[in-house]
Amino acid sequence: FVLKRSKNAARRPLPPGPIGLPILGYLPFLGDNLQEKFAELADAYGPIYKLWLGRKLYVVVSSPALVKEIVREKDLEFANRDPNIAARILSYGGKDIAFANYGSYWRTMRKLFVKEVMSTRSLEACYDLRLQTVRKSVSEVYQMVGSPIDIGELALRTMIGSVITMLWGISIGREKGDSVNSEFKTVMVKLMELVSKPNVSDFFPVLSRLDLQGIARQAREVNLRFDRFLDSIIRSATEGEARRLSDHPNRDQRKDLLQLLLALEIENEDGTPRTASNNQEIKGILMDIVIGGTDTTAAMVEWVMAELLHHKDAMEKVMEQLTEVVGVNSMVQEHCLPKLKYLEAVVKETFRLHPALPLVVPRSPDSSCVVGGYTIPKGSTVFLNAAYIHTDPKLWDKPLDFVPERFLEDPSEYDFSGNNFVYLPFGSGRRICPGLPLAEKMLMFMLANFLHSFHWELPEGTELEFSNNVGIVSKKSRPLVVIPRPRLMDQELYK
Numbered sequence: 001f002v003l004k005r006s007k008n009a010a011r012r013p014l015p016p017g018p019i020g021l022p023i024l025g026y027l028p029f030l031g032d033n034l035q036e037k038f039a040e041l042a043d044a045y046g047p048i049y050k051l052w053l054g055r056k057l058y059v060v061v062s063s064p065a066l067v068k069e070i071v072r073e074k075d076l077e078f079a080n081r082d083p084n085i086a087a088r089i090l091s092y093g094g095k096d097i098a099f100a101n102y103g104s105y106w107r108t109m110r111k112l113f114v115k116e117v118m119s120t121r122s123l124e125a126c127y128d129l130r131l132q133t134v135r136k137s138v139s140e141v142y143q144m145v146g147s148p149i150d151i152g153e154l155a156l157r158t159m160i161g162s163v164i165t166m167l168w169g170i171s172i173g174r175e176k177g178d179s180v181n182s183e184f185k186t187v188m189v190k191l192m193e194l195v196s197k198p199n200v201s202d203f204f205p206v207l208s209r210l211d212l213q214g215i216a217r218q219a220r221e222v223n224l225r226f227d228r229f230l231d232s233i234i235r236s237a238t239e240g241e242a243r244r245l246s247d248h249p250n251r252d253q254r255k256d257l258l259q260l261l262l263a264l265e266i267e268n269e270d271g272t273p274r275t276a277s278n279n280q281e282i283k284g285i286l287m288d289i290v291i292g293g294t295d296t297t298a299a300m301v302e303w304v305m306a307e308l309l310h311h312k313d314a315m316e317k318v319m320e321q322l323t324e325v326v327g328v329n330s331m332v333q334e335h336c337l338p339k340l341k342y343l344e345a346v347v348k349e350t351f352r353l354h355p356a357l358p359l360v361v362p363r364s365p366d367s368s369c370v371v372g373g374y375t376i377p378k379g380s381t382v383f384l385n386a387a388y389i390h391t392d393p394k395l396w397d398k399p400l401d402f403v404p405e406r407f408l409e410d411p412s413e414y415d416f417s418g419n420n421f422v423y424l425p426f427g428s429g430r431r432i433c434p435g436l437p438l439a440e441k442m443l444m445f446m447l448a449n450f451l452h453s454f455h456w457e458l459p460e461g462t463e464l465e466f467s468n469n470v471g472i473v474s475k476k477s478r479p480l481v482v483i484p485r486p487r488l489m490d491q492e493l494y495k
């Protein structure tokens with residue numbers, strides 16, 4: 001008894017937090033804007049607090065010092081994820097990168113993704129494919145000059161088009177491409193919806209067998225559809241590659257990312273060959289690219305456009321630089337992007353005010369640990385509250401104002417590397433977003449093309465508003481609808 005008492009006394013307490021109701025915990029009080037609720041609770045309970053939601057314990061961390069403790073000093077202990085039921089089913093039980101727990105599988109897949117798929121060489125090799133899709137969107141907008149356009153929808157369409165063209169555009173060929181891609185978009189939208197939906201079974205694991213909302217059943221159906229779809233794409237890629245090599249050994253050396261992945265010998269850490277019998281690893285990576293990359297990037301295009309329309313002076317500076325760097329008689333190329341410093345600062349400032357993933361992607365400790373003097377039990381879900389840190393008046397001057405200039409003074413002070421814990425739009429530590437090279441390119445490339453090719457105006461009588469709708473990705477709750485007018489002198493460029 002004495003030993004037990006002294007052991008308990010030595011154990012650090014759980015973080016403070018609101019009490020909630022028996023059984024349900026704080027669930028009934030969450031409301032529909034998690035970001036606002038979490039900020040309110042941080043003001044009330046401090047930089048680390050806990051919440052019981054049903055039977056699950058959540059911990060929210062809202063200061064750079066504590067984020068650093070988690071993603072630097074204890075990065076390894078906190079390297080696991082805790083996907084919800086839908087995400088687990090849709091990621092083939094964590095056979096991807098985003099939802100896999102830390103371990104040799106995750107390390108192998110992530111290394112492959114970073115070194116092979118996101119390498120400068122691979123991204124340069126598929127620049128043409130990105131360019132085609134963005135130009136296609138510019139042409140489509142030109143057809144709609146003078147009419148209202150939903151910018152978020154345009155950006156999502158462009159991003160999905162670019163990503164899937166880069167992934168399997170060459171494998172399936174242009175003729176089949178459009179129908180395959182539209183089938184894919186339908187599956188993807190359903191998939192995103194299921195992953196973001198609150199599920200009673202996640203909060204009360206004991207009820208998970210009942211699947212009261214039918215989310216697990218729907219996730220299995222979507223997974224099956226997605227799986228069959230990917231199988232047919234992989235078959236086309238394998239057959240297409242064999243045909244290409246036998247018919248014309250040197251004719252077309254261009255490859256899409258799927259061909260590149262299929263050509264890789266995926267090995268285990270100990271060098272033994274990994275069984276890719278049903279290509280689950282490849283499907284997992286494909287899914288991460290499409291799911292991780294499209295909604296986030298499109299949401300950011302919409303936020304940036306909204307901020308620019310709201311801040312005419314910043315819009316003028318962006319346009320001046322575009323004219324200077326690109327010229328009004330040419331289209332934007334990717335090599336122009338590094339010179340567009342002001343647009344880059346605008347993007348960074350928008351990420352500060354509207355991070356696409358305001359709570360990053362939750363982590364989970366593999367054993368109980370102590371953070372900030374409190375115990376975080378094994379298996380709890382830990383949110384890093386980037387949105388709160390990004391607008392904390394103790395850390396930022398005029399935190400709620402839109403001031404891109406703050407990112408111009410010393411661009412390396414706030415980059416996307418996650419090394420400065422006051423600015424975390426792509427996360428930090430060993431699980432930082434590995435899609436960053438593509439995200440940065442696509443975001444800047446789409447914005448530069450849309451802004452350089454058109455003048456954008458709000459329809460008469462419309463007022464801008466900035467409320468957000470927090471699912472997994474934070475989007476504008478009311479779509480930004482704007483009217484384009486041509487800006488380039490040579491109208492042929494639009495075709």
Ligand code: HEM
Binds near residue numbers: 294297
């Ligand atoms: C604006 C666009 C994007 C934003 C804001 C974003 C943000 C993030 C964040 C915050 C994380 C969690 C990092 C952490 O836990 O510390 C993450 C993880 C991830 N992202 Fe992105 N991302 C974007 C685009 C992309 C793209 C284009 C891809 C793929 C090509 C991608 C693939 C992934 C993957 C696979 C992970 C999981 C990494 C892991 O768990 O090891 N993301 N992203």
